[in-house]
Amino acid sequence: MATEQHLGTPTPMFxxxxxxxxxxxxxxxxxxxxxxxxxxxxxxxxxxxxRMAYIGHGLAHAVLGGAVVSFVMSFNFLIGSTVWGxxxxxxITLTTKKRKIAYDAAIGVITTASFAIxxxxxxxYKSFTRDFETxxxxxxxxxxxxxxVALAAVTVATALVLFVAYKHFLxxxxxxxxAQFYGVPTGWVEAAFSLVLAGTIVVSLxxxxxxxxxxxxxxxxxxxxxxTDSFPRMLLLSAGIGAFCGFFGIYLSYFVDVSSGATIVxxxxxxxxxxxxxxxxxxxxxxxxxxxxxxAPAAAPAETGIxxxxxxxxxxxx
Amino acid sequence: MLHPMPHEHHAGTPLVEINRLSCGYEKQRVLQGVNLQIMxxxxxxxxxxxxSGKTTLLRALLGAVDVYEGEVLVAGVRAxxxxxxxxxxxxxxxxxxxxxxxxxxxxxxxxxMENRFFPWFRKEEKELxxxxxxxxxxxxxxxxxxxxxSGGQQQRAFLARALVSSPSLLLLxxxxxxxxxxxxxxxMHLLHDLNHExxxxxxxxxxxxxxxxxxxxxxxxxxxxxxxGTPYEVITTDVLRQTYGAEMPVIHYEGMxxxxxxxxxxxxxxxxxxxxxxxGHTHAHV
Numbered sequence: 001m002a003t004e005q006h007l008g009t010p011t012p013m014f015x016x017x018x019x020x021x022x023x024x025x026x027x028x029x030x031x032x033x034x035x036x037x038x039x040x041x042x043x044x045x046x047x048x049x050x051r052m053a054y055i056g057h058g059l060a061h062a063v064l065g066g067a068v069v070s071f072v073m074s075f076n077f078l079i080g081s082t083v084w085g086x087x088x089x090x091x092i093t094l095t096t097k098k099r100k101i102a103y104d105a106a107i108g109v110i111t112t113a114s115f116a117i118x119x120x121x122x123x124x125y126k127s128f129t130r131d132f133e134t135x136x137x138x139x140x141x142x143x144x145x146x147x148x149v150a151l152a153a154v155t156v157a158t159a160l161v162l163f164v165a166y167k168h169f170l171x172x173x174x175x176x177x178x179a180q181f182y183g184v185p186t187g188w189v190e191a192a193f194s195l196v197l198a199g200t201i202v203v204s205l206x207x208x209x210x211x212x213x214x215x216x217x218x219x220x221x222x223x224x225x226x227x228t229d230s231f232p233r234m235l236l237l238s239a240g241i242g243a244f245c246g247f248f249g250i251y252l253s254y255f256v257d258v259s260s261g262a263t264i265v266x267x268x269x270x271x272x273x274x275x276x277x278x279x280x281x282x283x284x285x286x287x288x289x290x291x292x293x294x295x296a297p298a299a300a301p302a303e304t305g306i307x308x309x310x311x312x313x314x315x316x317x318x
Numbered sequence: 319m320l321h322p323m324p325h326e327h328h329a330g331t332p333l334v335e336i337n338r339l340s341c342g343y344e345k346q347r348v349l350q351g352v353n354l355q356i357m358x359x360x361x362x363x364x365x366x367x368x369x370s371g372k373t374t375l376l377r378a379l380l381g382a383v384d385v386y387e388g389e390v391l392v393a394g395v396r397a398x399x400x401x402x403x404x405x406x407x408x409x410x411x412x413x414x415x416x417x418x419x420x421x422x423x424x425x426x427x428x429x430x431m432e433n434r435f436f437p438w439f440r441k442e443e444k445e446l447x448x449x450x451x452x453x454x455x456x457x458x459x460x461x462x463x464x465x466x467x468s469g470g471q472q473q474r475a476f477l478a479r480a481l482v483s484s485p486s487l488l489l490l491x492x493x494x495x496x497x498x499x500x501x502x503x504x505x506m507h508l509l510h511d512l513n514h515e516x517x518x519x520x521x522x523x524x525x526x527x528x529x530x531x532x533x534x535x536x537x538x539x540x541x542x543x544x545x546x547g548t549p550y551e552v553i554t555t556d557v558l559r560q561t562y563g564a565e566m567p568v569i570h571y572e573g574m575x576x577x578x579x580x581x582x583x584x585x586x587x588x589x590x591x592x593x594x595x596x597x598g599h600t601h602a603h604v
Contacts, residue, residue, distance in 0.1 A: 049414075049417060049418075163437055164437050165437075166437055166438070167426075167427070167429075167430045167437070167438075167439070168430060168434075170419075170423070170427065171427045171430050173417075174414065174417050174419060174424075174427070175408065175412070175413070175414070177408075177412075178406060178408050179427075179430070180382060181380045181382060181404070181406045182406070182427070182428065182430060182431060182483070183430075183431040184430055184431060225418060228418065229418050229420070229463040230418055230419075230420065230423075231417075231418045231419055231423060233418075234418050
């Protein structure tokens with residue numbers, strides 16, 4: 001590197017690094033991507049722990065139907081799509097409760113039907129076709145100040161819900177059946193979750209697009225899970241990873257000039273791969289250390305076999 | 319060794335009163351015409367084959383079934399209305415052991431509805447949870463992930479969760495299934511101790527010799543109540559035939575009934591489903 005450059009005079013390298021920050025639409029896109037990344041990452045923790053990773057993917061498709069219907073009826077897109085997405089989620093829950101239909105199958109039926117409604121309307125009213133690509137893949141350049149306000153509002157609302165009902169969400173996510181036995185209003189918790197999830201998907205669509213949003217709700221939580229065994233830490237880590245990948249994805253997409261949503265998801269996938277490699281190495285190191293620990297006390301056996309330390313540690317697979 | 323505990327019936331109204339109860343799920347009746355009273359300080363075991371309604375009866379106490387006829391009163395209140403404080407310990411097999419929670423977090427779940435509009439737990443609640451974990455001997459594990467515990471410790475963690483809301487009734491769904499013999503012994507000792515301290519307990523079990531005969535009171539179920547009483551009264555060849563549809567001789571040893579659960583060689587004509595029985599041949603059971 002050019003070390004004898006004058007301080008204060010930025011090097012061309014320096015210029016290049018900070019170049020993206022000179023454009024207001026990139027700054028807007030970055031803020032949008034950070035918020036959307038954090039939002040999807042945070043809410044994704046509940047999605048992943050409930051073992052319904054597929055719901056993000058499904059609801060994003062379902063929401064497209066709501067978006068087109070709102071467009072055709074000249075209704076507010078944000079409210080219309082959120083309500084539509086929420087109703088789809090309720091319909092999925094209802095379907096699984098009433099009949100013996102598995103959750104993933106119900107998602108498949110209802111969300112694709114809703115998606116198809118969107119496609120039918122789009123092919124009927126051709127004026128929507130340009131926005132259609134944005135809806136599928138996201139378009140950071142099209143983020144308007146109003147979109148940022150909506151994103152910020154949903155982020156604050158979601159954070160508030162997750163904070164105020166933290167205990168209720170944790171118990172319901174861990175074991176909904178038993179939570180109900182303890183008097184937790186699990187029906188309300190699930191409904192609140194559906195609403196928050198639908199809102200998250202709607203405001204993130206602009207950045208990530210229908211086809212990529214599932215990545216943002218699944219990859220950060222799964223990465224965070226490998227790094228911690230604590231629920232609150234997983235929540236913060238996942239939101240943090242999502243926010244970082246949102247920022248870095250937009251930053252990279254400026255240079256390589258490719259779809260911003262796809263870049264964000266690829267950055268998240270890279271983070272996932274790194275975390276997995278790290279956690280593999282760590283668990284191997286821990287196994288080695290444990291083996292050494294087992295060898296060492298064998299030389300000087302404990303005086304009694306009683307006490308908590310004598311109880312065997314369960315080692316069933318992760 | 320486990321011993322049946324002498325238990326006194328406290329005078330007054332029973333804690334649980336089930337009158338002519340028919341209940342089930344989605345119009346499918348599981349239990350019919352159940353009459354049952356559980357007094358304060360009781361320790362009741364529900365016995366019966368799979369699908370006999372043991373778990374359904376527990377759920378009926380929790381108000382989590384469809385009631386078609388009759389009523390369930392817990393402390394004088396219908397279970398479907400005012401919710402009495404009931405501690406529930408699920409089968410360990412139903413727990414998601416990969417869920418990122420520590421022992422302390424699991425125990426605190428038992429207090430979720432105590433200050434329901436307060437986002438975090440209060441200091442007194444945390445101290446209460448610590449005391450409970452201390453009593454059950456798992457306080458030193460409070461910060462551990464639940465998967466890192468032994469079977470007995472896991473059972474204690476979920477027992478602590480049930481106890482931190484000071485329930486008037488403690489329900490356990492097969493507390494000894496899927497654990498080894500020593501853990502089973504530990505868990506049963508612990509439950510007997512709790513019962514001695516005044517906790518009213520109802521458990522379901524599949525294990526007659528290891529668990530049921532040591533309980534003060536048993537209820538045999540098969541869609542309805544077939545028999546009810548002390549193990550001595552209930553564990554008879556006659557009742558067991560009605561309950562399980564199988565012929566099981568009962569021996570008495572030191573005043574305790576012991577059931578020979580499969581007295582015949584497999585492949586002989588002793589099994590309830592005697593298929594493949596070929597007289598004169600003894601099949602090795604592989």
